[in-house]
Every structure is written in C-alpha cells, then in structure tokens.
Amino acid sequence: MQVSTLSLRDLEYALAVARQRHFGKAAEACHVSQPTLSSQIHKLEEQLGMAIFERSTRRVAASARGEALLQQAEVVLAEAQRLLDMAQHLSVPMSGTLRLGAIATLGPYYFPHLLRTTHRAYPSLALRLTEGKTAELIQSLRRGELDCILAALPVAMSGLAMQTVFFEPFFLVAPVQHPLAHHATPTLASIRTRELLLLEEGHCLRDQALQLCRGNNSTVQRHATGLETLWHMIAAGEGYSLLPALSVVKRATLGMVAVRPLLESGAGRMIALIWRNRDPRSREFAQYARLLQSKAPSGVWAEASLPAARPRFSKKNEALRASKKKQ
C-alpha cells in the first residue's frame, strides 16, 4: 500500500461522515451524491484495511479504531492546508528573500541607494547582498546561489536574461599635479597605459579600461586589489585611472586628485540586472530592473549615448526621461 494512492478528498469525505453521522448529509456538505460518498468511503476503508465506520440505516458512527484514524486524517489535511497557505504566501511577487549580487566596483557605491529604493517599493522583501567579480557572480547565479546580479555588460548570456539598469560613465581621475588633470575634458587618446593604474585581474573594470585605451601603447601596469586602494594610489601620485561615476560621486575629494569627465568618448559601462532566464520570477526581475532604472542615482545615464548639453551630474532622474518613454 502506497501513501500516494490515498486521496485527500476521500479523507474529507470520511471526516464529513464522521461530523454529520449521516451519509446523505455528509454528501450534501461535500457537494457530491450519496452513492459517490458511499463508494469512496468504501474504497478508503479498503485501502486502510479496516472499517472506519459502523453503519446501519439508523446509526452511523466512527468505530473506536476509526476515531483514531479520523484524528490522523485531520492532521494530514491540516498539513496539506498549510502547504496551500504557504504557497499563497510565497506566490506574492517580490516577497521573501532576494539574493542579489553586484560587481565589487559597483556594489559598495550603489547598494545604499538600491536598498532605499527596494525597501520603499517592496517592504516585505528581504535583500541578501553579495559582492564579487563578474565571473564569480555569474557562476553563483548559474548554480542558483544567487537570484540575480548587477554586472557590467557585455556578459555571456547563455541561459541568462537581463534588463539594463543604467549607464555609468567613467571619469579620468589623476593626481592634481599631473598634466592630464589640467585638461578640462581630456580624451582617451591622451592616456598612456604605462601610467594607468588598474585593478587586479578579474575585475571587469580593468578590462574595460584597457579596451578603451587599446589603441595606446600598452606596457605593464601597476595594479590595486580594490577601488579604494586605487584612489589612494592616485592621490599618492602613482598614476591615474578611469573610474566609474558612482565611486566618484560621493567622494570627499581631498584636493590631491582631479576628476575629469570623458564626455565625448562615451567611456563608461552599462550596468544590467541579470538572472537565469528560466527563473519563474523573470517577470518580477525585469520589472525590478525597470524600477531601479527609473530610480537611478544621480551621476549615471539612462543610455550609453552622450547626453548633449547636460550637466555632468544631472539632477536626480533627469537623465532618464527619455528611457521612461520607451517603457
């Protein structure tokens, strides 16, 4: 005898008979015909290998042994009901826990803003945040250890889906005494990779900076393990670098480094929310990305294209009006 051959419906029938002490009334309560009830109770008793009820035309009552079974049947049904309740609860969109990763050169600068926005839109959602390099995050995502990640495009998207969130321009950050610090709007062409300070291998920011300067003479660069260290190295006059807007925006410039926009170059990176394309929450995630897009922090753009005649650090959301129309 297999559990799976038991029917929860039959258990309800049995409980109805126990409650009503009458097949006809129980059938009515269950919205089925009396013969249906009779035969299903019979079947159930057959499966259990014993009679649950003692019945005559005058009296229907659970036998002493049947009573014990009915009690357990109630437990089974209660647990099944709990399953349904849980499902109902869990199926609320953007509730529960969201495990979100972001690349290390974005997370520390963006998470505070993201947390505020997310909590405001989805009060019942708990965020579990992670930082890492793109490859690590993608692997965790593929393994199901993360639900979605924020990374810079392009990313190998096989099996994944994404929605862009914002374009984060790069800035040239150089020591104040460096010649480049004096150009109002320096060009990429003026950068020498020999003097370029970069992050260690694995950070997409390193690759993107290198690619932007790939026309230039490339020699060995000095590298830092983190963005903060890089800032200190620049301040120490070790060289200059291309750094993303959000790492610039709230930094108390110490007077030792100069931050110069690279407006005409289009230098920067497109940040996207990425998730497994078979994740049942795909729609929720896409909508979440669009929410983040519409509430993007100041200092970033809606698209990679240069926003003409626009202040470097636009007022909040101003840069995103065009993209909103798209939605």
Add this chain to the structure above:
Amino acid sequence: MQVSTLSLRDLEYALAVARQRHFGKAAEACHVSQPTLSSQIHKLEEQLGMAIFERSTRRVAASARGEALLQQAEVVLAEAQRLLDMAQHLSVPMSGTLRLGAIATLGPYYFPHLLRTTHRAYPSLALRLTEGKTAELIQSLRRGELDCILAALPVAMSGLAMQTVFFEPFFLVAPVQHPLAHHATPTLASIRTRELLLLEEGHCLRDQALQLCRGNNSTVQRHATGLETLWHMIAAGEGYSLLPALSVVKRATLGMVAVRPLLESGAGRMIALIWRNRDPRSREFAQYARLLQSKAPSGVWAEASLPAARPRFSKKNEALRASKKKQ
C-alpha cells in the same frame, strides 16, 4: 482552492523531481512516463499558484520558494504515511482496547477468570471492564460506549448480535437451620416466594428467580442491593435465594448457609456475549465468545440441558466437550 483537490501522488512526483533533479529519472523512480510527470507537476504548480521548479534542458532545481513548499510536502506525506501505519496497526484483530461490560451478578465472579483467559489468548489486547444492570449495559452498547457485554439471555436483540458463552445453573442457598437446607436436591415447587430474598429491581437475576417460582404464591419479598449483601442476609437467617453458580463456587461457606443444587429443574441462566451487529469486529467477537466458551470456568455448563450423572462442579472444561464438537 480546496485542499482536497491536491493529490498526494503529485506531491510525490514533485519530491522525486527535486531529488533526481531530472524529469526523466524522476519519472522512472515513480514508475510513470516522463510526460505524465511533466503534466502533473504543471498541474500542481497551477494549483499552488507558483512554480516549484526552475527548469531548462540542462538544469532542473527547486526554486528557493519551491524548496519551502517541498519541505512542507514532505510533512504532508509523512503524516499520510503515519495514517497508513496507524491503520495497519489498528487492523490487527483483537488488539487495542476492548470495552467489555458484564451484568453485576456475573462480573465480580467471572472477570478474574475472563482476564486470565483473554490476556493469554490476546496479549496485545487491553480490557476495560464495566459492571451494570442489563438495561444500562445494553444502552451503553447501543450508544457505542461499550464494545460488547456479557449478559443473561433473553435480551431484546434488535440491532445486536450474540454468541452464547455458558449456562450458569442456579443454586438454592438457605440458612443451615432452614428446612429446605436439609433436602439433598430440593425442587423449585418447594420454594415460597414469601421467604425468597431477591435483588432490587433491574437485576435480571431477580426477574429470573421470580419467573422460576411464578407458580408459587407470590407476596412481597425483601430485597438486597447486591449479591454479597444477599449472602449475608441468608447467613443471618432472613430467608433463602436462588444464586448463580459462579457466585457460589469460590465462596468460603461459613457453615451458616447450605448450598443445594436444583439439578432436575434446569434452573439457571444462559450467559452470552452481545455486540452491535454492525460492528466491523463482529467476527472477532464471535470468535472471542467461542474462546470464552471453550475456556469456561468450572461450575458452569455448556448448555441449558441437565448434564446427567455429572458432578455438581465438573472438572474444568469437562462440561463443554459436547459444545466443542458443534463448533
């Protein structure tokens, strides 16, 4: 959404998919085809209002939310399994608790013997014993408060079934100084109801004694509330009575009362085990009655007929050989 529309089988399918992480293998484990699994999982997800699994041709895994549901699904199935186990346990014949009643003029004298016999034959059976008057016992039995009773026939049997256990002869018990005490084998005709001591109303023994003496002149009798009191009253010289064999058998006769058989009269009562005829354990009860019959205590007969040339207190079981052949 109703609990009863959930299928335990579908829950097993879902758990199999979670375990195997592969629809094909899960199908094999469940002994069904892969499309069956696929469609049933779909149906289940539809019922729960959310996807349990995240599936691609490469990877099948429970989503974070699905995991919680699967855990609860295991609970549901475990409780259902428990129901089956309980049924298996309960369906063992003559196990659990048997609520047995006996008329007050039999119980105290027969229960010790019955307990021994019953426990020996059914070690896993717990007996809950009750005493009462016939009408009370029958009512309790009809209400389902008792499983079966031992009473003297005849009894209104509507809705009930029975199996005789033994015939318990009556003895004339009189004070030693009384003339009747000197007859070796007194007759019923010699009894005067004026001197007959009886139990109070409601005891079948009272009615049976009266009926046996109905030809005699009947006047008001003195009565006692219990059989023990009656013995004391007889010993005090208050009168005499007809008393059942088992109440005589182990009594330390004090020399103050004489016990005389009424062999030729057939005076006595047929004790039967009675139960509700729709009780699913009817067969077990009938068999139990036959067991009690075969292990009847000494002092009783298998049948109402006079066992010719037989000692008053036959050796154990000797009186029952005839009845055994019938079985």
Add this chain to the structure above:
DNA sequence: TAAAATTTATCGTTATTTTCTATTAATATC
C-alpha cells in the same frame, strides 16, 4: 404483522482525470 419510511449499498452509465506513445521545441555540446 404488514406497510411505510428512512437510509446505505449496488448497478450501469457518463464525465473527469490520469496516463501513455509519439512528437516537438529548446538548449547545450561538439
């Protein structure tokens, strides 16, 4: 004692659900 009333069980049929085989669609690997 017989008839009436009540109630569960049975019978034959219909409707629904589950399962199957065959095939398609999607995706990853070579």
Add this chain to the structure above:
DNA sequence: GATATTAATAGAAAATAACGATAAATTTTA
C-alpha cells in the same frame, strides 16, 4: 551548424470518480 539531451505538447487510451436510478436492510408506524 550538426548532434544529443531533455522538458513540453498533442492526442488517444485507460483509470477513476461522479451521477441517477434502484435495491436492500432495518426501524417505525399503522
């Protein structure tokens, strides 16, 4: 781009559960 793997789909078949009508059993009423 071909091949292999795997879940999803389609349509038919089988199994199960449902119904209405009626029988059988038993108690109550006349």
